[in-house]
Amino acid sequence: MADPISDTDDLTRIDGSRIVVSVDAMGGDRGPEVVVAGLALAARGNPELHFILHGPEATLSPMVGRHGIADRCTLRDAPGVVSMDEKPSHVMRKGKDTSMWSTIESVRAHEADVAVSCGNTGALMAVSMVRLRKLPGVNRPAIACLWPSRNPGGFNVMLDVGADIRADADDLLQYALMGASYARNGLDLACPRIGLLNVGTEEHKGRAELKAAHELLQSAAAAGNFDYVGFVEGGDIPSARVDVIVTDGFTGNVALKTGEGTAMLIRDFLKESLTSTIVSKLAALLAMKSLKRLSQRIDPRQVNGGVFLGLNGTVVKSHGSADATGVEAAIKLAAALSKSGFSERVAARVASFNAAREGATADDADNKPGTLHD
Amino acid sequence: MADPISDTDDLTRIDGSRIVVSVDAMGGDRGPEVVVAGLALAARGNPELHFILHGPEATLSPMVGRHGIADRCTLRDAPGVVSMDEKPSHVMRKGKDTSMWSTIESVRAHEADVAVSCGNTGALMAVSMVRLRKLPGVNRPAIACLWPSRNPGGFNVMLDVGADIRADADDLLQYALMGASYARNGLDLACPRIGLLNVGTEEHKGRAELKAAHELLQSAAAAGNFDYVGFVEGGDIPSARVDVIVTDGFTGNVALKTGEGTAMLIRDFLKESLTSTIVSKLAALLAMKSLKRLSQRIDPRQVNGGVFLGLNGTVVKSHGSADATGVEAAIKLAAALSKSGFSERVAARVASFNAAREGATADDADNKPGTLHD
Numbered sequence: 001m002a003d004p005i006s007d008t009d010d011l012t013r014i015d016g017s018r019i020v021v022s023v024d025a026m027g028g029d030r031g032p033e034v035v036v037a038g039l040a041l042a043a044r045g046n047p048e049l050h051f052i053l054h055g056p057e058a059t060l061s062p063m064v065g066r067h068g069i070a071d072r073c074t075l076r077d078a079p080g081v082v083s084m085d086e087k088p089s090h091v092m093r094k095g096k097d098t099s100m101w102s103t104i105e106s107v108r109a110h111e112a113d114v115a116v117s118c119g120n121t122g123a124l125m126a127v128s129m130v131r132l133r134k135l136p137g138v139n140r141p142a143i144a145c146l147w148p149s150r151n152p153g154g155f156n157v158m159l160d161v162g163a164d165i166r167a168d169a170d171d172l173l174q175y176a177l178m179g180a181s182y183a184r185n186g187l188d189l190a191c192p193r194i195g196l197l198n199v200g201t202e203e204h205k206g207r208a209e210l211k212a213a214h215e216l217l218q219s220a221a222a223a224g225n226f227d228y229v230g231f232v233e234g235g236d237i238p239s240a241r242v243d244v245i246v247t248d249g250f251t252g253n254v255a256l257k258t259g260e261g262t263a264m265l266i267r268d269f270l271k272e273s274l275t276s277t278i279v280s281k282l283a284a285l286l287a288m289k290s291l292k293r294l295s296q297r298i299d300p301r302q303v304n305g306g307v308f309l310g311l312n313g314t315v316v317k318s319h320g321s322a323d324a325t326g327v328e329a330a331i332k333l334a335a336a337l338s339k340s341g342f343s344e345r346v347a348a349r350v351a352s353f354n355a356a357r358e359g360a361t362a363d364d365a366d367n368k369p370g371t372l373h374d
Numbered sequence: 375m376a377d378p379i380s381d382t383d384d385l386t387r388i389d390g391s392r393i394v395v396s397v398d399a400m401g402g403d404r405g406p407e408v409v410v411a412g413l414a415l416a417a418r419g420n421p422e423l424h425f426i427l428h429g430p431e432a433t434l435s436p437m438v439g440r441h442g443i444a445d446r447c448t449l450r451d452a453p454g455v456v457s458m459d460e461k462p463s464h465v466m467r468k469g470k471d472t473s474m475w476s477t478i479e480s481v482r483a484h485e486a487d488v489a490v491s492c493g494n495t496g497a498l499m500a501v502s503m504v505r506l507r508k509l510p511g512v513n514r515p516a517i518a519c520l521w522p523s524r525n526p527g528g529f530n531v532m533l534d535v536g537a538d539i540r541a542d543a544d545d546l547l548q549y550a551l552m553g554a555s556y557a558r559n560g561l562d563l564a565c566p567r568i569g570l571l572n573v574g575t576e577e578h579k580g581r582a583e584l585k586a587a588h589e590l591l592q593s594a595a596a597a598g599n600f601d602y603v604g605f606v607e608g609g610d611i612p613s614a615r616v617d618v619i620v621t622d623g624f625t626g627n628v629a630l631k632t633g634e635g636t637a638m639l640i641r642d643f644l645k646e647s648l649t650s651t652i653v654s655k656l657a658a659l660l661a662m663k664s665l666k667r668l669s670q671r672i673d674p675r676q677v678n679g680g681v682f683l684g685l686n687g688t689v690v691k692s693h694g695s696a697d698a699t700g701v702e703a704a705i706k707l708a709a710a711l712s713k714s715g716f717s718e719r720v721a722a723r724v725a726s727f728n729a730a731r732e733g734a735t736a737d738d739a740d741n742k743p744g745t746l747h748d
């Protein structure tokens with residue numbers, strides 16, 4: 001199974017210049033130590049990676065030294081920390097001195113190509129939206145995640161997994177466009193297959209906005225350069241029927257956490273089963289290599305990193321509870337996206353689709369007014 | 375881990391009378407053969423179980439004979455079959471000759487205590503609602519399922535998993551009452567812990583109806599005889615933090631199918647891992663007993679059977695793709711619920727809660743009008 005991130009051995013850009021990642025050292029559940037450790041892991045073997053690290057300088061400076069990455073890091077002192085339960089609105093008003101704010105500012109100022117944070121998702125999205133601003137034509141940005149799947153590449157893309165609890169039909173169309181762009185760049189699929197998450201695959205099922213989105217996606221597939229497979233169900237998320245699953249952020253977030261929770265439950269049950277008798281312990285020992293590979297295959301840390309789509313700039317949200325391996329995965333994902341010029345590609349795709357749509361709507365105005373324009 | 379269904383060795387009622395289960399032979403993905411095979415499995419060791427089996431008599435009669443349960447079955451000829459993609463409204467208009475309709479009629483006529491069908495969920499709910507009618511005080515019936523969990527009993531309850539794609543705050547409160555009743559009777563928990571599914575556990579998160587339901591559940595816990603633990607996330611569904619997870623039928627259905635899909639993906643990955651080398655094959659052989667137990671623990675067939683709550687009578691919806699083992703599990707669940715007088719207990723609980731609420735609202739009318747009666 002090809003991991004879209006760890007396949008990237010060489011993270012230099014095509015022009016050979018270095019990749020600068022802006023990293024929020026604070027706000028994760030495990031503190032800055034695991035973030036710095038994750039940077040050190042990612043830095044190894046990728047000489048072109050450089051970091052701007054945001055947080056209290058007095059705390060970070062010795063950590064960076066200890067991990068031997070002082071020459072790879074520029075420290076940016078930011079004393080404030082956004083806590084996990086802080087309201088986004090509070091951060092917007094009072095958060096200008098925080099490491100999170102400072103991390104996004106580096107992307108806004110074009111000092112860095114991409115930002116990574118383990119912090120509070122709502123606050124990170126709020127700061128990113130206000131400072132980086134939405135792409136023209138995008139109403140609601142989305143968070144996309146990678147999901148272990150039966151496809152040859154080993155992963156599917158799902159979005160939105162938590163940027164916004166609402167999405168109307170037009171938002172779902174934008175998610176499809178952005179998700180297709182992510183699959184093209186991140187999973188190397190020329191014409192990704194897109195499914196719309198619903199409670200059944202029959203056309204008459206589901207909420208009104210889903211029926212409307214179903215029509216929109218059918219019409220938009222050709223211009224958007226994707227293949228629309230119709231409604232899919234929860235069981236199809238890891239399937240080979242589809243590459244990108246489109247849903248609202250409430251449903252997507254519940255599905256993501258349900259999948260992770262199920263994987264962890266089964267992993268624990270498996271451990272219990274394989275340590276229950278002496279014979280099963282022996283078996284586990286024999287199968288250790290295979291079981292380790294399995295564990296990596298379903299380990300949420302290995303695919304750590306939700307990508308914010310629909311902004312002027314790329315932001316990767318790492319799991320709040322990520323350890324060093326998880327942070328490493330998020331950094332590598334950020335670097336790979338930066339290398340492919342992903343942010344510019346999404347922007348170009350959305351812009352060209354919207355231009356075509358405006359044209360089509362104008363042309364067809366007499367025949368079917370507003371069909372595509374909500 | 376105690377299975378709430380298979381623990382029930384003796385399914386006779388306390389008064390020793392027989393339990394009659396009305397069974398829809400048609401409408402499942404695998405045809406009537408697996409249904410009859412499932413009845414035969416359930417009948418074994420449970421002499422008090424009797425079936426009324428609905429479908430084309432000419433087809434069913436030889437099957438029943440072949441499986442040796444002719445003396446345990448009353449056949450009820452019904453030539454029509456509800457297909458999986460048939461619209462519920464069509465079944466309501468044209469479906470009076472179907473096996474599904476006939477199955478529910480047996481409960482309505484008090485010939486049977488409980489009904490079981492593998493057919494089209496939407497149609498089954500529509501027929502059940504119209505023929506059995508909703509309990510007084512219940513606006514939307516719900517489907518509850520059992521979910522493998524870390525709790526000592528081995529299962530949590532989740533509802534609604536697909537009766538209705540909508541639920542307002544008052545519906546969610548009814549789901550909590552009915553789910554608590556199910557957990558008390560099905561899982562033998564005196565005071566079940568109830569959680570409300572959301573995208574975060576902070577009080578300010580989520581949709582408006584969830585915030586309103588949060589308030590309602592807090593106020594209702596004492597009178598409803600449950601413990602309200604607040605918002606829970608997808609990862610908590612199989613956790614020991616909670617016994618009953620309350621959500622709308624759209625979200626619940628996606629979560630259920632995502633959990634099942636994840637379990638199947640991991641089972642397949644595990645199989646692959648354990649057959650990849652000679653050493654791992656040997657290990658798998660040694661650990662076979664442990665792995666089989668694991669497989670049963672996470673096998674959706676073992677906990678097959680969504681229960682319709684909020685109707686005058688109990689209906690168990692088996693998975694459309696259920697095999698004989700799955701049908702057996704659904705029949706045993708139906709019999710266990712019938713034995714405990716579950717239907718009457720839910721009705722009594724909802725009625726007494728509503729009576730108390732009416733009283734409270736009348737008393738408090740001056741202070742907080744409509745707080746509970748929204």
